Amino acid sequence: MKEPKNVSFGSETLPARYGLLTTDQTGKVVATNERLALWLGLDAFQMIDARFVEMLTIASRIVFETSIVPLLSLHGHVDGVSLDLTDAEGNKLPVLLSAEETGAGERKVTSFVFLLADARRAYERDLSDARTKAEDQLTTSLHEAQLREQFIAILGHDLRNPLASIRSAMNILSREPLSQRSQDIVELTNGSVRRMSLLIQNVLDFARNRLGSGIHLTVTTGTDLEAELEQVVAELRSAQADREIQLETSDLDTVRCDVSKVGQLLSNLLGNAVTYGDPSQPIQVRAVRPGADSFELSVKNYGSAIPETAMAKLFDPFVRSTSQEDQQGLGLGLHIASEIAKAHGGSLRVRSDDSFTCFTLLIPQGVSN
Amino acid sequence: MSAVARHNVKTTGSDARAMVFAHGFGCDQSMWRHVAPHFEGNFNVITFDHIGAGGSDAGGYDPAKYDTLNGYASDVVEIGEELNIRDGILVGHSVSAMIGALAHVERPDVFSTLVMVGPSPRYIDDTSYKGGFTVDDITDLLASLEENPLAWSASMAPMIVGNPDQPEHGQELADSICKLDPVIANGFARATFTSDNREDLCKISARTLILQCRDDIIASEHVGRYVHGKIPGSKFVLLDATGHCPNLTAPKEVVSAIRDFVS
Structure with a gap:
């Protein structure tokens, strides 16, 4: 660093755009440069012996004395x-300052260098304002999102009651002597009720998951699983009489899982297979124990492959096929299926090529011994 | 978490009488590193960081508690109680001179001797009282701190919270001199520069030493003399040192003045 004594006063040419100043151990100015004097509207020679701290605004004096002096003393710079x-004239002059303290006792000097920082300060202020604004917006958005999800949860819950009434009404009707046409209508209505129950369950699980409580599991071990899978397949067969659905199960008595959630997962996967699979070929459901501790459930359909672009976001919520044939549904089915798999400590994988598409649930620790 | 852990309390020296050093606004306990070690031979020397400064734990920061200097004083009392201090000496610099006085008023049995370095019971001028600053000056200060949080980029970098089990911790602390949490520092500035503790001065029953610098723009000589006049039996020493931080700029003078008073 240049020694302060080399700084010349009153030269014809001004130094580059930096201010220089040196103070003694009492904080009095012993040297400065023309540039700083010009910025301050003072005469460089008259600045000698003045106290540097008095060239600062009051606010900056406080910061200087309480924070910068200790740093200079302890750190040296x-x-x-x-x-x-x-x-x-009393105008504020924002500067960026660096300083170094050298020597000790009465020979201690502090050298300061200044750069004008008006534009930079305005930029910093803008940055700071932008950050505050972004933080506020984020807080508001998070709050609104939470309200929305609470709303969905409450709505889903409230929709279940009238649906249950329709289901009971259909049960009562089906015990009456009915014409073939009326029986068909009851059967169609039952199919719609099942479809709607599944949609509501998916939406409820989605909202609860987003609200942070996750997918609730009631894990049991027993013979219910096989019955549940058969029931899900039977329901779909009756709703889709023209589709062939094959079910193969083996050795499921010791599988530990939430039976109704695994049933919901199967419903979701089957819904997907019915929509996208080749209608002339069967859908194959397999529930097996590939290892001593693991449980696997797969749903396979034939037909064209899932497009490459769709694969990456397959399990994201609200993702729907862009093809013409399916423009209905929320796109929650595969997302919820995958969340149910995760809640069981398992995974949902997909394999898809031009011959077939197969979704596989694997629960590695899905068996109680 | 204990107050001792929360405030990064460091204890050295003998088992003798406790001497607690409290730092002011703008830095941390390293403010005392040229002074405190000189008393280790005869005293139990204790230094600490106020909340938001140095190695303190800011986890429990409650803006309401630290709205006034009393919140800071209650921390000092808590440290004194945890360390079982009786008849201790409290050396406070800058705003901590008043924080120390408040701690003494609350528990005169814990702190019975006060050393006030650059004290001021009120920084803003009042009708007949000259604190040194106008309301506008302090409003300006607080506004500039609020609106320009990057202003002290050198000193206000985020605090380093290290793990004492890791060897690099010591190095980190050595590098983190005067690190302050910007939000807490702004709160401390507000509590400090809007304080008015003039009425508390007459409640001080401790043996009291006032150390005053020349040309101190934060706490000027007549403010120091005002404090001296309000505390019965207090001793006033005008140092040759200039500025507001004699503990850093003239440690020898400060050490000898304190030694004369406490020995």
Whole structure:
């Protein structure tokens, strides 16, 4: 660093755009440069012996005395501190300041260098404002999102009651002597009720998951699983009489899982297979124990492959096929199926090529011994 | 978490009488590193960081508690109680001179001797009282801290919270001199520069030493003399040192003045 004594006063040419100043151990100015004097509207020679701290605004004096002086003393230097000088007319002059303290006792000197920082300060202020604004918006958005999800949860819950009434009404009707046409209508209505129950369950699980409580599991071990899978397949067969659905199960008595959630997962996968599979070929459901501790459930359909672009976001919520044939549904089915798999400590994988598409649930620790 | 852990309390020296050093606004306990070690031979020397400063734990920061200096004083009392201090000496610099006085008023049995370095019971001028600053000056200060949080980039970098089990911790602390949490520092600035503790001065029953610098723009000589006049039996020493931080700029003078008073 240049020695302060080399700084020349009153030269014809001004130094580059930096201010220089040196103080003694009492904080009095012993040297400065023309540039700083010009910025302050003072005469460089008259600045000698003045106290540097008095060239700062009051606010900056406090910061300087309480924070910068200790740093200079303990660290020996400070770099890039924002302070405000005050010129002869009392105008504020924002500067960026670096300083170094050398020598000790009565020979201690402190050298300061200043750069004008008006534009930079405005930029910093803008940055800071932008950050505050972004934080506010984020808080508001998070709050609104939470309200929306609470709304969905409550709505889903409230929709179940009238649906249950329709289901009971259909049960009562089906015990009456009915014409063939009326029986068909009851059967169709039952199919719609099942479809709607599944949609509501998916939406409820989605909302609860988003609200942070996750997918609730009631894990049991027993013979219910096989019955549940058969029931799900039977329901779909009756709703889709023209589709062939094959079910193969083996050795499921010791599988530990939430039976109704695994049933919901199968319903979701079957719904997907019915929509996208080749209607002339069967859908194959397999529930087996590939290892001593694991449980696997797969749903396979024939037909064209899932497009490459869709694969990456297959398990994201609200993702739907862009093809013409399916423009209905929320796109929650595969997402919820995958969340149910995760809740069981398992995974949902997909394999898809031009011959077939197969979704596989694997629960590695899905068996109680 | 204990107050001792929360405030990064460091204890050295003998088992003798406790001498607690409290740092002011703008830095941390390293403010005392040229002074405190000189008393280790005869005293139980204790230094600590106020909340938001140095190695303190800011986890429990409650803006309401630290709205006034009393919140800071209650931390000092808590440290004194945890360390079982009786008849201790409290050396407070800058705003901590008043924080120390408040701690003494609350528990005169814990702290019975006060050393006030650059004290001021009120920084803003009042009708007949000259604190040194106008309301506008302090409003300006607080506004500039609020609106320009990057202002002290050198000193206000985020605090380093290290793990004492890791060897690099010591190095980190050495590098983190005067690190302050910007939000808490702004709160501390507000509590400090809007304080008015003039009425508390007459409640001080401790043996009291006032150390005053020349040309101190934060706490000027007549403010120091005002404090001296309000505390019965207090001793006033005008140092040759200039500025607001004699504990850093003139440690020898400060050490000898304190030694004369406490020995």
